[in-house]
Amino acid sequence: MSLVERCPRAEELPILLEPTADGEAEAGLRRHTGECPQCQSELLQLQEGYAALGPSPGWRDPRQDELAQQRIAARVVPEILAALAAPAPPRVPLPVARPVPRPALGRAVGLGVLAALAGVPAALVWLRHGYTLHEPGRALALALLPAAVLPVLGGAARRGGGPAALLGALGLAVALMLSSLDGLAVGFLAGSGCLLLAVSGCVLPAVLVLGAARGQVAADAVSRALLGVALFSGGAALQRALCGVAGLSHSLVFHLGPFLLAVALFTVLFKRGARELAPDDAAA
């Protein structure tokens, strides 16, 4: 039996196409493919596809290529050489360290923002209206909803239009908080909350997952976005659960059920997105 007992994931096999694939992992893969007919066949097909392309573009005309390079050089080289010949401006000495984001700090800031967005309106509503005990929980959960949308839009920000979307979300969050202060919580908040849920909980993740399947959106952006969706759905479910437990008009089962279903749907979509479905697979 091979040292690599189980078949590797299919996407590991292209490593063996690389001429420099001589590490330990690659050696294990080679041993396995040497013994496993199924992986051997898969690798053979990959090698055929790889070889079919040929070593270089057959359309390249060296003469045209050379002329193009000369034209590029004519514009670029004098400018850059002149800049290099000029006295060097003071600059950061090499090696330049890239600023490395500090995840712990980022998480702390994010949690602080979330806490402020959720806690401040809840506290204000409670203090101003002297609501019974279940109301602060409801206000907190409602205030959490728009804040939880931000990571979703943050994922979309990588594809452009991000600042506008983030500003829009912040504006919406502020509007929701203000409306809760003015006692409009029931009608306006319930309506806008449902709308937000529909848009950010269903449409955005679907677009992102489909985008990832076609390679338009990086898979890690989708992961982050879906984390936001999970937060959003969790917040919404919590809010509805609180309403139900408190005996308000929203029943627990009626509201919690769809949200749980939505979370299950997102999970399925996420898994499919992570596998990066090809369009033809998706159609099938």
Add this chain to the structure above:
Amino acid sequence: MGRYVSGDQQAFMTLFGRYTGRIYGYLLHFTGDRALAEDLAQQTWLRLHHARSRFDAEARFGPWIYTIAANLRRDHARGSSRASEYLTADGSAPEPEPGPPGDLMTERAEAVQQALHSLPAGYREVIVLHRWHELGFAEIAQILGTTEGAVKVRAHRGYLKLRELLQRAGLK
């Protein structure tokens, strides 16, 4: 690269000579327009020059210049009237991107180009960078701003699909 950043003209000329053809070829493949590819290649070098002090001395130069070229190409595609190549408004498959000038292609090369352009753009870009530009999966991931795992998946599916298309066209 370190010598170039320090102002060494010869070092710049070495890098320029080594990478201009590749970058031009990469841009030409994905734009199908010689003049545009030249323009974008020029912009790539100028942008690289202005950003040279930010280059990480421990990083490799190749992926960095390809990343700049890829970003410029994407910016141009986003700004141009050519819409997304993934799906048209009615959900049907789009027309393939214009390939290189046909008069320069052999019959086989033309079939390969056609097959290549039938692939989803995400697969095609990975395959072109891997096969013709001889970049590793980690470097391609860096250029495309995605994970190495995602790049391997695209390579795997792309090569298999390419093989199937070429077989269907009577080539192997």
